[in-house]
Amino acid sequence: MAEDKQWTVNDEAEQMVNDLVRQYHRHLDRAHIACLTKPKASVKHGKTVWATLQKTTPLMRALDIEADYVIVIGGPVWERLNTKERRALIDHELMHAAGYDDEAEAWTVAGHDIEEFSAIIQRHGAWRSDVERFLEVAQAVKLNQMTIDEAVKAHVDTMKGIGVTVEVGKAT
């Protein structure tokens, strides 16, 4: 098989899986999670699929694949992400791994918190509780990420809005 058609084990991603499971996904402590890179990213509904997580199928297990879950990453996508983005992507995929269901005796997968179009949020706002929750978190993260300068500017703007002029940065 030509080199550029081969799927390869992604060691960096597997290392990230180990770290992230320890940090955020303790219910996956016992899970074996393999990370593979494929040479071309898939396209679904006209969008590039960055990565997917699937649980191993009986077919895969019959072929002696040891993993409980497999994360498949689009090679070209992985190449253009920086380390922080790669980590976020792997953390995202791990969210799809819902853990072991003792009753069903099977590893399970989970869907996204919300499936929504930004245009719908623009037109209808937080029209469902899951969207509302998502927006609350997004808002909190945004406030959190504001730099001091932005926070000061926001404060000055707010005060200006109510007719108070605040002078910033003047030593007295």
Ligand SMILES: [Zn+2]
């Ligand atoms: Zn996803």
